[in-house]
Amino acid sequence: MSSNRKGDRRERELVNTLDEAGFAVMRAPASGSATSRELPDVLAGNGDVFYAIEAKSSSGDPIYLDNEEVYALVSVFATNFGATPRIAVRFDREDWYFFHPDDVHQTDGGNYRVKKERIEAPEAETIDDLLARGEERDDGAAVRQVLEAFEAGALDIDEAAAMLE
Numbered sequence: 001m002s003s004n005r006k007g008d009r010r011e012r013e014l015v016n017t018l019d020e021a022g023f024a025v026m027r028a029p030a031s032g033s034a035t036s037r038e039l040p041d042v043l044a045g046n047g048d049v050f051y052a053i054e055a056k057s058s059s060g061d062p063i064y065l066d067n068e069e070v071y072a073l074v075s076v077f078a079t080n081f082g083a084t085p086r087i088a089v090r091f092d093r094e095d096w097y098f099f100h101p102d103d104v105h106q107t108d109g110g111n112y113r114v115k116k117e118r119i120e121a122p123e124a125e126t127i128d129d130l131l132a133r134g135e136e137r138d139d140g141a142a143v144r145q146v147l148e149a150f151e152a153g154a155l156d157i158d159e160a161a162a163m164l165e
Helices: 003-020 067-081 116-120 127-136 141-151 157-164
Strands: 024-027 042-045 050-058 063-065 084-091 097-099 112-114
Touching: 003 024, 003 042, 003 050, 003 084, 050 063, 050 067, 063 067, 063 084, 067 084, 067 141, 084 112, 084 116, 097 116, 097 127, 141 157
Parallel strands: 050 084
Antiparallel strands: 024 042, 042 050, 063 112, 084 097
């Protein structure tokens, strides 16, 4: 099976898993090289929280992401859409795990890498963790999102200040 077909199958699997957990979900099959627009693989929300997700899977170890993919996820789409960015990873015979891009190792070349042992790290979130974030959400969530985008370097100080006015 080609890696594109396997990736498509895994993305559909993620959509179904998020749907079963109670999220409204949309897969953007035109993401990646099929379009010049910066789109995440999956959008998910439940009225309380909204996620822009870049999904990757692997039968081996590790999973790599291009710097451009992560930049587009955080700086272009998630910030403009008002969604929380997440990188979803799935290794064979494991569940899906979610990471904020800041919690993913950046290589010397500027790309990103997730090793299988990272799914045991405290920052690795499950779907239940994503749901729980919505239960914790309060009126300061939008402010936190702007501050997270600023901290991640997706916004400069003037852009962040303008969004908070």
